[in-house]
Structure formats: C-alpha cells, structure tokens
Amino acid sequence: DGGITQSPKYLFRKEGQNVTLSCEQNLNHDAMYWYRQDPGQGLRLIYYSQIVNDFQKGDIAEGYSVSREKKESFPLTVTSAQKNPTAFYLCASRGRQVNTEAFFGQGTRLTVV
Amino acid sequence: RKEVEQDPGPFNVPEGATVAFNCTYSNSASQSFFWYRQDCRKEPKLLMSVYSSGNEDGRFTAQLNRASQYISLLIRDSKLSDSATYLCVVVASGSARQLTFGSGTQLTVLP
Numbered sequence: 001d002g003g004i005t006q007s008p009k010y011l012f013r014k015e016g017q018n019v020t021l022s023c024e025q026n027l028n029h030d031a032m033y034w035y036r037q038d039p040g041q042g043l044r045l046i047y048y049s050q051i052v053n054d055f056q057k058g059d060i061a062e063g064y065s066v067s068r069e070k071k072e073s074f075p076l077t078v079t080s081a082q083k084n085p086t087a088f089y090l091c092a093s094r095g096r097q098v099n100t101e102a103f104f105g106q107g108t109r110l111t112v113v
Numbered sequence: 114r115k116e117v118e119q120d121p122g123p124f125n126v127p128e129g130a131t132v133a134f135n136c137t138y139s140n141s142a143s144q145s146f147f148w149y150r151q152d153c154r155k156e157p158k159l160l161m162s163v164y165s166s167g168n169e170d171g172r173f174t175a176q177l178n179r180a181s182q183y184i185s186l187l188i189r190d191s192k193l194s195d196s197a198t199y200l201c202v203v204v205a206s207g208s209a210r211q212l213t214f215g216s217g218t219q220l221t222v223l224p
Contacts, residue, residue: 031211031212033212035214041216042200042214042215042216042217043157043200043214048212050211088154090156090157092212094211094212098144098145098204098206098211099144099145099162099204100145101147101159101162101202102159102202102212103159104156104157104158105156106155106156107155107156109154
C-alpha cells in the first residue's frame with residue numbers, strides 16, 4: 001500500500017540533545033513538508049522541499065534542520081537550539097499537480113524530559 | 114493579515130443541526146482548495162476538495178466564492194462522529210510554498 005510513514009510515534013528528548021524524526025513516503029511525491037502543531041493550535045510550517053537536494057525554510061525553521069537526499073525521505077532534526085520542542089510533528093507529501101491533496105503521516109509526539 | 118483565516122470556534126451544536134464554516138484567503142492566485150478533518154491527537158485527513166462549481170458528498174457541501182475569496186463547508190444532519198477540527202487548505206500556483214493551512218475550526222456535536 002502506498003503511503004507516508006513517520007517514526008517514531010512517541011519520542012522523548014533530554015534537554016540539550018538533538019533528535020531526528022523520520023518521514024518516508026512511497027507515493028512518488030516530489031514535495032514534502034514538516035509541520036509543528038501545539039495543543040489547540042493550527043499547523044505551522046517548519047521546512048519544505050519540492051525536489052531532491054533542495055529545501056526551503058518555513059515560518060518557524062529556527063532550531064530545526066532537514067535533508068532531502070532521496071525523493072522518498074525527508075528527515076527532520078530537532079536541535080538543542082530549539083528551546084521549546086515539545087509538540088506534535090507532522091510530515092506531509094504532495095504530488096506535483098496543483099489540484100492534488102497532501103497526505104500526512106501519523107505524526108510524532110515529541111516531549112522534552 | 115494571515116494568508117488563510119478561519120473562525121476558530123468552538124462550534125457546539127446539537128445532533129441533527131446544520132452547521133457552516135467559512136474560510137477566507139488573501140492570495141488571489143490561489144487555485145486549489147481543500148477541507149481536511151483532524152481528530153484529537155491524530156493527523157489531518159482529506160475530507161473533500163472544493164471545486165469552482167461547488168461539490169457535495171453526502172451530508173457535506175463545499176462551496177468556493179472566488180470573487181469574495183472564501184470557501185465554505187456545510188454539514189447537514191450533524192452526527193456525534195462529526196466532532197473534530199476542520200482545516201481549510203489553499204494552494205496557490207506560483208507560490209513556492211504552495212500549501213497554506215488555516216488554523217482550524219473546532220466542532221463539537223452534542224447528544
């Protein structure tokens with residue numbers, strides 16, 4: 001079955017640690033996105049990539065980094081520079097045509113302990 | 114001004130009621146529009162696309178008004194299972210970011 005997979009589902013980070021969230025899709029989508037969602041809030045764009053080896057900052061990129069070495073994969077690293085990383089992280093992918101919808105992974109819930 | 118704006122609600126309605134949500138967008142170059150549903154602590158899932166002529170899927174009707182730059186979602190005969198947050202999504206061609214989400218409207222259907 002085609003889809004988009006995020007892992008892990010739950011992640012605990014100690015203060016000062018970097019952690020990497022995985023996002024893989026087998027939908028052959030060019031565009032991939034990372035969003036952060038805080039309780040009761042909407043989705044805020046962290047980074048997006050429209051093609052392999054290229055990515056752009058979103059609205060809240062500080063403290064995060066990404067890579068896009070393969071079309072299928074768009075991992076997100078939450079660095080120690082991100083002062084308030086506890087949130088729900090969502091990865092999405094989308095085809096090239098303007099009328100296509102975005103598909104989401106199940107999300108990763110990150111908690112700083 | 115936000116690119117996409119929604120009334121955050123919450124909307125609390127009795128079972129069987131009809132409820133409508135609006136979403137306004139600022140980019141006149143926007144070309145595609147969607148409504149997503151998000152359940153608590155889950156990922157958003159596509160509810161329906163919004164076409165220029167309007168479209169209906171069972172109890173759900175979506176409309177697009179390009180002149181006034183808004184989209185709407187109408188839910189008839191509300192069910193308890195309709196309780197969720199509804200997100201509008203706008204796609205603008207020529208925009209490198211392409212995909213813009215509203216902040217969501219929370220709906221609770223009461224027994």
